[in-house]
Every structure is written in structure tokens, then in C-alpha cells.
Amino acid sequence: MALKTATLREVAEMAGVHPSTASRALNPESRALVNEKTVTKVLEAAGRLGYRPNSLARGLKTNRTYTIGMLLPDLTNPLFPPIVRGVEDALGQADYTLILGNTDNDPDKEGAILRTMLSRRVDGLVLATARRAAPFVEQLADAGIPVVLVNRVSEDVPWPSVSGDDHAGIGLAVRHLVSLGHRRIAHIGGPQDLSTGLARYQSFVAWMQSEGLEPDPRLIVFSTSFHEVAGAAATVELFARDVPFSAIVAANDLIAIGCYDVLAERQLNVPKDVSVVGYNDMPFSDKLCPPLTTIHIPHYTIGVRAAELALDMIAKRDVGAQALRLAPALAIRQSTAVPSA
Amino acid sequence: MALKTATLREVAEMAGVHPSTASRALNPESRALVNEKTVTKVLEAAGRLGYRPNSLARGLKTNRTYTIGMLLPDLTNPLFPPIVRGVEDALGQADYTLILGNTDNDPDKEGAILRTMLSRRVDGLVLATARRAAPFVEQLADAGIPVVLVNRVSEDVPWPSVSGDDHAGIGLAVRHLVSLGHRRIAHIGGPQDLSTGLARYQSFVAWMQSEGLEPDPRLIVFSTSFHEVAGAAATVELFARDVPFSAIVAANDLIAIGCYDVLAERQLNVPKDVSVVGYNDMPFSDKLCPPLTTIHIPHYTIGVRAAELALDMIAKRDVGAQALRLAPALAIRQSTAVPSA
DNA sequence: CTTGTGATTACAATGGTTTGCAATGGCTCT
DNA sequence: AGAGCCATTGCAAACCATTGTAATCACAAG
Numbered sequence: 001m002a003l004k005t006a007t008l009r010e011v012a013e014m015a016g017v018h019p020s021t022a023s024r025a026l027n028p029e030s031r032a033l034v035n036e037k038t039v040t041k042v043l044e045a046a047g048r049l050g051y052r053p054n055s056l057a058r059g060l061k062t063n064r065t066y067t068i069g070m071l072l073p074d075l076t077n078p079l080f081p082p083i084v085r086g087v088e089d090a091l092g093q094a095d096y097t098l099i100l101g102n103t104d105n106d107p108d109k110e111g112a113i114l115r116t117m118l119s120r121r122v123d124g125l126v127l128a129t130a131r132r133a134a135p136f137v138e139q140l141a142d143a144g145i146p147v148v149l150v151n152r153v154s155e156d157v158p159w160p161s162v163s164g165d166d167h168a169g170i171g172l173a174v175r176h177l178v179s180l181g182h183r184r185i186a187h188i189g190g191p192q193d194l195s196t197g198l199a200r201y202q203s204f205v206a207w208m209q210s211e212g213l214e215p216d217p218r219l220i221v222f223s224t225s226f227h228e229v230a231g232a233a234a235t236v237e238l239f240a241r242d243v244p245f246s247a248i249v250a251a252n253d254l255i256a257i258g259c260y261d262v263l264a265e266r267q268l269n270v271p272k273d274v275s276v277v278g279y280n281d282m283p284f285s286d287k288l289c290p291p292l293t294t295i296h297i298p299h300y301t302i303g304v305r306a307a308e309l310a311l312d313m314i315a316k317r318d319v320g321a322q323a324l325r326l327a328p329a330l331a332i333r334q335s336t337a338v339p340s341a
Numbered sequence: 342m343a344l345k346t347a348t349l350r351e352v353a354e355m356a357g358v359h360p361s362t363a364s365r366a367l368n369p370e371s372r373a374l375v376n377e378k379t380v381t382k383v384l385e386a387a388g389r390l391g392y393r394p395n396s397l398a399r400g401l402k403t404n405r406t407y408t409i410g411m412l413l414p415d416l417t418n419p420l421f422p423p424i425v426r427g428v429e430d431a432l433g434q435a436d437y438t439l440i441l442g443n444t445d446n447d448p449d450k451e452g453a454i455l456r457t458m459l460s461r462r463v464d465g466l467v468l469a470t471a472r473r474a475a476p477f478v479e480q481l482a483d484a485g486i487p488v489v490l491v492n493r494v495s496e497d498v499p500w501p502s503v504s505g506d507d508h509a510g511i512g513l514a515v516r517h518l519v520s521l522g523h524r525r526i527a528h529i530g531g532p533q534d535l536s537t538g539l540a541r542y543q544s545f546v547a548w549m550q551s552e553g554l555e556p557d558p559r560l561i562v563f564s565t566s567f568h569e570v571a572g573a574a575a576t577v578e579l580f581a582r583d584v585p586f587s588a589i590v591a592a593n594d595l596i597a598i599g600c601y602d603v604l605a606e607r608q609l610n611v612p613k614d615v616s617v618v619g620y621n622d623m624p625f626s627d628k629l630c631p632p633l634t635t636i637h638i639p640h641y642t643i644g645v646r647a648a649e650l651a652l653d654m655i656a657k658r659d660v661g662a663q664a665l666r667l668a669p670a671l672a673i674r675q676s677t678a679v680p681s682a
Numbered sequence: 683c684t685t686g687t688g689a690t691t692a693c694a695a696t697g698g699t700t701t702g703c704a705a706t707g708g709c710t711c712t
Numbered sequence: 713a714g715a716g717c718c719a720t721t722g723c724a725a726a727c728c729a730t731t732g733t734a735a736t737c738a739c740a741a742g
Contacts, residue, residue, distance in 0.1 A: 005459070005462075005484070007727095007729090008728065008729060009728075017691075017692090018691065018692050019692095019729075020691080020692070020693075020729090021690085021691055023729060024691090024730090024731090030730090033689090033690075034689095034691075035689080035690060035691085038691085052456060052459050052460040053460060053729070054401070054462065054728055054729070055461045055462070055729095056397045056398075056401045056406065056461075056462055056728080056729090057397075057697090057727070058728080058729055059397045059697095059729095060395070060397045060401055060698065060699090060728080060729080061696070061728085061729055061730045061731085062697090062729085062730070063697080065397065074426070075416075075422045075425055075426050075429075076422045076423055076426055078419070078422075078625075080422075081417045081421075082417055084416055084441075085415070085417055085443060088416075088441065088442075088443060092454075097440055097457060097461065098440070099438055099439070099440055100425075100429065100439055100441055101429075102426060113433075115393060116436070116438060118346070118393050119393040119394060119395070119396050120397075120438065121346075121395060121396070143346070257625075257628060260628075283417075284598075284624075284628070284629075287598060287601075287625070287628075287629050287630065288630065289628070289629065289630030289631070290630070348697095348698060348699090349698060349700095350698075358721075358722090359721065360698085360699080360700095360722095361699090361700075361701075361721075361722065361723075361724095362720085362721055364699065364701085365700090365701090365721090368700085371700090374720075374721090375719095394698085394699075395698050395699070396699095397697085397698080398699040398727090399698080399699055399700075400699095401697090401698080401699075401700095401726095401727050401728065401729095402698080402699050402700045402701085402726075402727050403727085683742100684741100684742085685740105685741085685742080686739100686740085686741075686742095687738100687739085687740080687741095688737105689736105689737090689739105690735100690736080690738105691734105691735080691737095692734085692735070693732105693733085693735085694731100694732095694733090694734100695731090695733105696729100696732105697729095698727105699726100699727090700725100700727090701724100701725090702725090703722105704721105704722085704723075705720105705722070705723085706719105706720085706721075706722085707718105707720085707721100708718090708719090708720105709716100709717085709719100710716085710717080710718100711714105711715090711717100712714095712715090712716105
């Protein structure tokens with residue numbers, strides 16, 4: 001059945017009514033307007049023909065596509081799949097569909113993807129791309145389209161955001177190490193032009209101070225990206241500084257893996273010689289060698305909340321520019337221990 | 342600029358031409374039909390107004406949405422992100438957009454997602470969902486929409502497929518173990534109602550035989566899913582059989598991790614006491630403890646090829662029902678060694 | 683018997699773009 | 713000068729569903 005997709009007109013014809021009546025019968029909200037018996041007829045005809053409303057036509061008329069677009073740097077980064085699933089699940093509940101775009105942190109790509117998304121008339125946008133200065137911001141604001149930020153705080157931007165509470169998370173990490181007895185704690189920060197990189201670095205400094213430990217600038221190195229190789233390079237740099245330390249707070253798990261690699265190279269044992277704390281609790285961080293103590297972020301929930309916010313905005317519910325920060329949790333595993341020295 | 346998205350009519354008006362002319366000027370293929378100077382005028386007007394064609398209207402008219410849908414069980418499974426990226430990248434090249442749907446292997450969900458995708462008039466479909474018996478097959482065939490299968494062979498189905506060459510991959514694993522001196526090799530298979538589970542099991546048996554080793558049925562256990570816990574349960578079952586073995590070929594990396602867990606519990610060392618080979622070479626399998634020897638599958642390329650096939654089919658190029666099998670590679674790491682006994 | 687009421691249903695316009703066809707205008711050729 | 717051709721552009725229909733408004737009908741009330 002239904003070789004060609006049936007049109008509303010055909011359904012109406014089969015049911016012996018006018019297309020407009022069929023339309024109303026098919027739509028739950030307007031269904032009350034049409035006679036019960038007619039509804040049955042139409043529904044049956046629709047079923048027999050395998051009718052699927054053409055969402056293009058509908059969207060054209062109603063100016064809503066029930067589609068939202070999501071931009072992220074790279075789906076291959078284990079951070080994102082849970083977030084995307086969260087978004088998708090929450091969206092699915094509301095019969096919304098997700099369009100995905102990987103930017104690779106390339107502004108050109110980002111612009112191009114954004115353009116096609118606008119061209120497709122997405123009802124809303126979820127931006128999980130990390131760069132702090134987005135040149136499109138004003139265009140988007142102009143377009144008057146709901147936007148929700150994920151994993152980055154809103155800077156001078158009228159949109160709500162959802163993220164893990166980085167300040168609290170770094171606090172968890174620092175205090176965990178301090179409570180174990182560490183005093184000379186190093187930080188391998190992320191790129192400082194990414195909001196998470198900057199925030200975690202600042203929080204690190206703040207928490208060290210609030211613990212009464214003056215952070216040594218020589219024990220703070222910035223990685224050029226949130227990936228293993230860059231993390232390893234930064235760790236090498238850290239050793240080059242030749243300042244003793246007993247623990248490392250890495251800006252994310254990938255960087256922590258980079259630390260692992262360099263530490264192993266130097267025959268240093270984790271956690272006996274150096275304790276390492278990661279950030280994100282990405283999948284399989286508990287399977288590393290040793291299992292990584294890290295800060296767990298409710299990624300899935302972040303995705304869900306972001307989608308819900310977008311949906312709220314689309315429904316014209318005012319959500320303001322709130323910054324939703326979800327509480328992190330310390331996942332203590334085996335990469336941290338009391339300092340040996 | 343461009344508070345409200347500009348319409349073609351407005352662009353035409355600004356350029357002082359008829360909408361149809363503007364349309365032709367804007368579209369590269371029909372651009373040749375219109376005077377060069379007019380084209381310039383139109384293009385400029387479009388630029389000034391920030392015109393973005395309404396793809397809904399266009400799709401309605403042309404019956405093409407430049408959209409393809411992709412169904413997969415769960416994005417959170419590390420297997421999929423690289424595939425999805427491959428699909429998305431290849432699609433992006435051709436100005437196509439990807440719509441994603443997670444089915445969780447739930448037929449109802451799968452049906453629902455499929456319906457919305459058809460309702461959205463996707464130009465093609467990439468099915469990476471693993472279950473073997475799909476009730477929608479006939480409906481899709483009827484709908485006459487291009488479909489490409491990923492990671493599952495086409496059984497009685499008129500569509501092309503792209504996957505890793507499981508037979509060759511299992512061969513790599515078995516021969517690697519045999520060459521190390523293993524003779525009593527166990528297999529923890531995947532669910533047998535999933536095509537990959539079945540294929541890998543059958544290949545295991547075949548390769549054992551071709552190596553002159555009669556596979557012991559007591560050393561073959563099937564996991565109820567492709568996940569760690571199920572893999573661990575299957576490993577427990579394997580030990581319960583109380584038949585000696587020196588190596589395990591796991592149907593995928595997650596199951597291999599399950600093996601790791603049970604082995605560790607029993608104080609058995611990998612690879613000294615038992616060698617383990619995984620399958621898929623998923624991200625971070627090289628960071629496991631010990632780094633997992635596994636079969637590398639070119640996931641990204643699989644995604645790219647699948648997208649290209651879909652694009653070909655959309656372009657009415659006949660691709661037939663070919664089954665594209667991409668060559669796997671053996672990634673030797675530290676979970677395999679010569680047997681101790 | 684007329685008018686008013688309420689419940690249904692039909693009509694027609696609309697959304698933005700594409701495209702077959704017709705119209706226009708300038709030009710060449712005879 | 714008129715016929716014919718080409719390049720360019722305008723016209724209008726079409727794609728399919730939604731929705732404001734008008735039409736219809738049955739029935740009750742006056």
C-alpha cells in the first residue's frame with residue numbers, strides 16, 4: 001500500500017469530505033470542530049492510505065518546522081554523545097527532530113552550518129560549540145530565533161545556558177587532593193579562549209587560595225587543545241619547569257590521559273608518585289589504567305535541560321538569560337592517593 | 342540587518358525583476374538563463390537583504406529536501422560517533438543535512454522515528470540499526486526511498502550495505518591467537534539475532550576449522566547484548582562450563598571489557614593467564630588495562646561510503662544491492678601473548 | 683412561517699519557491 | 713521591410729496543508 005505518499009486531498013476524497021475538514025479531523029486540536037462520525041471516516045481513510053502529513057507544506061504554512069539544530073565541535077569527542085542523546089530524547093518527547101552539525105571549531109564551517117540551519121527554518125538552536133567569540137551572535141539575535149548555549153556561559157548574550165558547574169567541580173577536585181595531603185598541586189588548563197578552559201583555570205586559582213595554598217604560576221600550564229596529545233605536550237612543559245609537584249588537576253579527561261602517557265614515559269607511577277584528577281568522567285575513564293579519579297558531569301541531563309529550555313522558548317515561555325549550572329560529583333577512583341614525599 | 346528573513350519576492354522587488362527571474366539568477370544551474378547584469382543585481386539584492394531561500398517552500402515544490410535520515414541504536418555506543426561523522430561529512434560536501442534518530446533497538450521507537458522521517462520527506466535513509474528482522478522493510482521498499490544499510494548485511498533486501506568485513510576480521514583474530522600458540526580458544530559471541538553477532542560467530546567456527554582446530558561448543562558462549570555487563574555474565578558462564586581455555590575472542594570491545602572485569606575478579610592476568618581479543622577498536626581501547634588487542638574497523642570510512650551510496654541512489658545512479666565490506670586490520674596491543682600452559 | 687442559533691462543513695486564500703510556457707524586444711537575414 | 717530567431721524575462725500554475733470566513737442545515741423559538 002501507499003506507493004506514492006498520499007496527500008491530504010486524497011484522504012479527503014476517500015472520506016468524501018473537503019480537504020479542510022480532513023485537516024481538522026486529523027489535527028488533535030481542531031478535531032473537536034468536526035463531527036465524530038466524520039472524524040472516524042477521515043481517520044480510517046488516512047490509515048488505509050498510509051497518509052503522512054507533508055511536514056514541508058505544513059511548515060510552510062505554519063512557519064514552524066518542529067526541528068531544532070544543534071552545533072557541536074566534534075561528535076567524536078566522547079563528551080558529546082550523551083549530551084546529544086539528552087537533547088534528542090527530550091526533543092523526541094515533544095515530536096521535535098534534531099539536526100546535527102559538526103563545526104570542528106572552524107568558524108567558516110560554523111557559519112556555513114548555521115546558514116543552512118536557518119535556511120531550513122529550524123525553530124531553535126542549541127549551541128554546544130566552545131569558542132568564546134562567536135561572530136554570528138548578532139545575526140542570530142537579529143533572526144529572533146531561540147538559542148540555548150551548552151557548556152559555555154553566556155557572555156554578553158541574551159540566551160540561557162546549561163552547563164556543569166565548573167567552579168564547584170574544580171572545587172571538588174582541589175579539595176579532594178588537599179584532603180589527601182597534597183600541597184603542591186599543578187593545573188593543566190585547557191585553551192583559554194574556550195570558556196570552559198578559562199573558567200576551570202580561574203576556579204583552580206580561586207579554590208587553591210581559599211584552601212590557603214598560593215597557586216604557583218610555574219605549576220600552571222595551558223594545553224593548546226582539550227585532546228590527549230596537547231595534554232601530553234603540556235605535561236612535558238610542566239616537567240620542564242622543574243618545579244616539584246605531587247598532583248595534577250587536568251582540565252578534562254583527555255588531557256589527563258595525556259598526563260598518564262607522559263608520566264608512564266618517565267616511569268612515574270600514578271597515583272604513587274603523582275596523583276591525577278580528570279574532568280568530565282567520560283565513558284571508559286573508569287577503565288583506564290589506573291581508573292581515573294575525575295569530576296562527573298551529568299551530560300545527559302545537560303542535554304535534556306538544554307532541549308527543554310529551547311522548547312520553552314519556542315513556546316514563548318520566557319526563560320530569560322539564566323545560566324543553569326548542574327551540580328558535578330567527585331568520582332574517586334584510583335589515580336589519586338596520599339602524596340609519597 | 343535582516344530582522345525578518347527576506348523572501349524571494351522581496352529580493353526580486355529590490356532588484357527590480359520578477360521573482361521567477363530572481364529565482365533563476367540565484368540558482369547556479371539556471372543562472373545561465375539570465376542576463377549577467379541582472380544576475381549581479383539580484384545577487385547583490387540578496388546579499389543586502391541576507392536572503393536565505395526557504396527550504397521548505399523549495400522542498401515542497403521540488404520534492405527534494407536535501408536531507409537524509411539516519412537510524413542507529415544508540416549514539417552513546419562508541420561505535421557510532423565515527424560512523425555518524427563520516428556520514429555527516431560526506432553529506433555536508435553535497436549540501437545535504439543529517440537527521441538523527443536513536444532507536445534503542447526498540448521496534449516501536451524505530452517505527453515512530455521512521456514515520457517522522459518519512460513525514461519530513463527525507464531524500465534517503467541510512468539504517469545502522471542492528472536488528473535483523475525489520476518489519477518496516479516492505480513499507481520502505483514501497484515508499485521507493487533510497488536506503489543504505491550500515492553494519493548489517495542485506496538479507497532479502499534490495500538495498501546496498503556497507504560494513505566491516507567481519508569474516509576477515511574474525512580471521513585476523515583467530516589466526517593471531519593461533520600463531521601465538523593458542524589452541525583452546527573460546528568465543529564470547531554477540532546476540533545471535535543481530536546480524537553482526539551471528540556473522541562473527543559463524544566466522545569464528547569457520548576459521549577455527551580452517552586452522553585445523555575443531556571448535557569446542559562448550560567454549561562458545563553468547564552474550565545477551567553487546568555491552569560490558571552482558572559480556573561479563575557470559576564470561577562467568579564460560580568459566581562455569583569448566584573447560585580449559587587460554588584465549589578469548591570477544592564479539593566486540595565492550596564484551597572484551599566484560600571479560601577483563603571477570604578475569605580481574607578471578608585474579609587472572611591478561612595476557613599471561615588468558616589472552617583477549619576484542620572487536621571494533623573503539624576509542625580508548627588502547628587505553629584499557631592492558632591495552633586491548635582488537636580488530637580495527639574503518640568506521641569513519643564506513644560512514645562516508647554509506648553516505649556516498651545514498652547520494653548516488655538519490656541521483657538515480659544505480660548501485661544495486663551490493664554489499665560493500667571494508668577491510669579490517671589487526672591492532673596488536675597487550676592483551677594477547679603466548680599461552681602460559 | 684420566519685428568524686435565530688449552533689454545529690458542521692465547504693470555500694478560498696495563503697505560505698515561498700520552482701518551472702513550463704508565453705511574451706517581449708532586439709537582432710539578422712533575405 | 714517583414715519573417716524568423718535568440719536571449720531574456722514575465723506570468724501563472726503548482727506543490728500540500730492550514731485557517732479565517734462564509735455557507736449550509738437542522739432545529740428551536742417567537
